[in-house]
Amino acid sequence: MQLKPYSQSRFSSHLNTLYPEFKEAFYLCQSHSQYFQAGEDILSQGQVLKHLYLVSVGRVSMNIAAVNGRCFQLGEVECDHHIFGEMEYFTDTVCQWNVVAAEGMQVDVICLKELTKLLTKRPDFHLFFSCALAADYQDSLDIYTHRLLHSITYNIAYDLWHRSQSSVMLGSFDKVCMEAERFGTTSRVYRRVVKDLIDKGLVEKNGAEISVIDVDALKFFIDHYQ
Numbered sequence: 001m002q003l004k005p006y007s008q009s010r011f012s013s014h015l016n017t018l019y020p021e022f023k024e025a026f027y028l029c030q031s032h033s034q035y036f037q038a039g040e041d042i043l044s045q046g047q048v049l050k051h052l053y054l055v056s057v058g059r060v061s062m063n064i065a066a067v068n069g070r071c072f073q074l075g076e077v078e079c080d081h082h083i084f085g086e087m088e089y090f091t092d093t094v095c096q097w098n099v100v101a102a103e104g105m106q107v108d109v110i111c112l113k114e115l116t117k118l119l120t121k122r123p124d125f126h127l128f129f130s131c132a133l134a135a136d137y138q139d140s141l142d143i144y145t146h147r148l149l150h151s152i153t154y155n156i157a158y159d160l161w162h163r164s165q166s167s168v169m170l171g172s173f174d175k176v177c178m179e180a181e182r183f184g185t186t187s188r189v190y191r192r193v194v195k196d197l198i199d200k201g202l203v204e205k206n207g208a209e210i211s212v213i214d215v216d217a218l219k220f221f222i223d224h225y226q
Helices: 012-027 086-091 111-119 123-149 152-165 177-181 187-199 214-223
Strands: 032-036 042-043 051-065 071-084 098-101 103-109 203-206 209-212
Touching: 012 042, 012 111, 012 123, 032 042, 032 051, 042 051, 051 111, 071 123, 103 111, 111 123, 123 152, 152 187, 152 209, 152 214, 177 187, 187 203
Parallel strands: none
Antiparallel strands: 032 103, 042 098, 051 071, 051 098, 051 103, 203 209
């Protein structure tokens, strides 16, 4: 979640007014800062949560692995005061996802005890968390249901069309293996689908970048895909 209010919230006007006070109080819960190198875990799957982490600037990716070795990549976030570990903080459970620094970054470490004191004293600050978590939940659920209910070809085509239409919070990867994991498939299958879309004249590939050639044709393909 982001520290600052999401624009689509029902309470965004109220939260924008309250934000300077909330931000100042939240930063008073900071215990220290920590540097993470590219590829280093900020949070690890199965880890007991000891702190929240606030990334002001930098790219972070999230993934989860199964016991059979398969990995699912949620995507990469260009952080703008993003908080990580907030879900586990409220549920008091171990970390669900690996949160990985995609580049070297300085991260603010938030003390759980101090944050608990703050939210107990100021229950109105809970509204920042509830609105942000609700928005993130809907975005994530949209991704999960698409992956579950549709084929790999449909999902890759839809993802390319969607990214051509609007900016998205979760970015894609420039490595084929990680892009394949974002769709819950293998590199071989991912390459085959992309080649099929290229052969149909819907997209083109320049290096690691895939771009849409004909937006209307791609949308027609998605709408009529069986």
